[in-house]
Amino acid sequence: MGQQETVATSLADTVREGIGAALAQVDADLARRYPGDPGTRQPVHTVYVPGDAFAADTLRSWGDQALAALDAHAPDAGALAAVLGLPDTLADEVHDRVRAKLVREPIEDLRIDFEDGYGPRPDAEEDAAAARAAALVAAAYEEGTAAPYMGIRMKCMEAAVRDRGIRTLDIFLTGLMAAGGLPDGLVLTLPKVTYAEQVTAMVRLLEAFERAHGLESGRIGFEIQIETTQSILGADGRATVARMIEAAEGRATSLHYGTFDYSASCGVSAAHQSLDHPVADHAKAVMQVAAAGTGVRLSDGSTNVLPVGPADRVHAAWRLHHGLVSRSLARAYYQGWDMHPAHLPTRYAAVYAFYRGGLEQAAARLAAYVAKAGGDVMDEPATAKALSGYLLRGLDCGAVDTAEVARLTGLTRADLDALAGRPAATEG
Numbered sequence: 001m002g003q004q005e006t007v008a009t010s011l012a013d014t015v016r017e018g019i020g021a022a023l024a025q026v027d028a029d030l031a032r033r034y035p036g037d038p039g040t041r042q043p044v045h046t047v048y049v050p051g052d053a054f055a056a057d058t059l060r061s062w063g064d065q066a067l068a069a070l071d072a073h074a075p076d077a078g079a080l081a082a083v084l085g086l087p088d089t090l091a092d093e094v095h096d097r098v099r100a101k102l103v104r105e106p107i108e109d110l111r112i113d114f115e116d117g118y119g120p121r122p123d124a125e126e127d128a129a130a131a132r133a134a135a136l137v138a139a140a141y142e143e144g145t146a147a148p149y150m151g152i153r154m155k156c157m158e159a160a161v162r163d164r165g166i167r168t169l170d171i172f173l174t175g176l177m178a179a180g181g182l183p184d185g186l187v188l189t190l191p192k193v194t195y196a197e198q199v200t201a202m203v204r205l206l207e208a209f210e211r212a213h214g215l216e217s218g219r220i221g222f223e224i225q226i227e228t229t230q231s232i233l234g235a236d237g238r239a240t241v242a243r244m245i246e247a248a249e250g251r252a253t254s255l256h257y258g259t260f261d262y263s264a265s266c267g268v269s270a271a272h273q274s275l276d277h278p279v280a281d282h283a284k285a286v287m288q289v290a291a292a293g294t295g296v297r298l299s300d301g302s303t304n305v306l307p308v309g310p311a312d313r314v315h316a317a318w319r320l321h322h323g324l325v326s327r328s329l330a331r332a333y334y335q336g337w338d339m340h341p342a343h344l345p346t347r348y349a350a351v352y353a354f355y356r357g358g359l360e361q362a363a364a365r366l367a368a369y370v371a372k373a374g375g376d377v378m379d380e381p382a383t384a385k386a387l388s389g390y391l392l393r394g395l396d397c398g399a400v401d402t403a404e405v406a407r408l409t410g411l412t413r414a415d416l417d418a419l420a421g422r423p424a425a426t427e428g
Contacts, residue, residue, distance in 0.1 A: 134175025227258025
């Protein structure tokens with residue numbers, strides 16, 4: 001008793017050491033390519049506003065319009081539940097939280113659009129709009145009125161608009177630097193990418209800007225918008241999107257699916273272009289597998305059916321949007337685009353119902369896993385990681401509260417981060 005028994009082995013240490021040496025490059029490659037989730041908050045949506053329409057009051061204006069739509073077409077929990085088919089047990093909590101969110105933080109991620117939503121303009125006009133956008137974004141962060149994430153979508157790297165896109169980006173970033181520096185919530189979007197070399201060009205562009213201003217290398221990241229067939233499947237038969245992530249050299253923050261450009265490039269007629277079309281599901285499945293483990297997040301696209309007009313039309317558009325958002329969430333697309341202020345009530349209703357509806361079950365399973373108490377589901381570390389990630393997303397968007405998660409699980413935010421394999425929590 002107390003003495004360690006000697007066990008017999010057959011292999012010399014040199015065998016193990018040799019295998020370690022042979023796999024050292026693989027180990028390094030795995031660590032570089034698949035660093036895991038960055039541990040930061042992911043917004044539940046992105047709102048696009050044309051460069052000439054963005055104003056100092058845009059965020060509050062969208063919130064006020066969303067509140068007006070909610071009050072006009074679903075003024076109480078019962079009305080919202082009837083329109084969207086919410087369970088009675090969730091109706092009050094969802095309605096109250098949606099309304100509070102629209103008052104407190106109506107937009108989580110805002111992109112000032114200089115691409116399709118803005119179009120071709122005289123150079124002087126776009127120059128002025130880009131400089132104005134930088135000044136307004138800088139002022140919003142200074143005053144504490146900014147969305148958690150803000151930035152621009154430039155024109156793409158195709159020859160016809162490349163120089164204009166580069167100039168707009170330069171003006172915008174230079175304006176931010178002149179106003180005090182790049183905000184932590186800065187997000188840039190590169191649209192209509194077809195070749196990995198266009199991603200490499202964006203990397204070189206950002207490197208040059210960082211050198212010009214003495215910024216840390218890699219400070220500026222960007223989103224890659226997936227809206228062409230070539231971005232999913234290349235001429236050589238390979239999944240181009242995986243090559244794009246590699247070409248970004250660690251700067252890619254997310255992949256955004258472009259519903260209508262991608263559908264059109266596949267020949268889908270306008271009446272059938274939707275987030276739930278089979279071509280959309282295929283593209284997003286490829287994106288999902290390519291991004292898994294890389295730390296690059298995913299965003300679904302949008303619906304162009306607007307909740308405007310008489311009540312029956314608004315309700316129909318809300319049911320469509322709510323259903324599409326709920327479908328995306330179930331398929332692990334935790335972010336999407338919103339096109340109109342009246343989309344915000346159903347965005348948050350779907351998100352909050354998703355996290356609140358599964359809160360007690362997820363919390364109970366995670367608590368049982370931590371306590372090694374067993375139960376009717378045999379969970380393992382990968383499932384515990386998914387359960388804690390689910391709760392963290394609910395906390396980040398305001399669907400659930402820290403106190404109720406702690407009460408149900410006995411775990412702190414730091415505990416959840418550790419189980420999810422995330423670095424220490426970052427709220428912004």
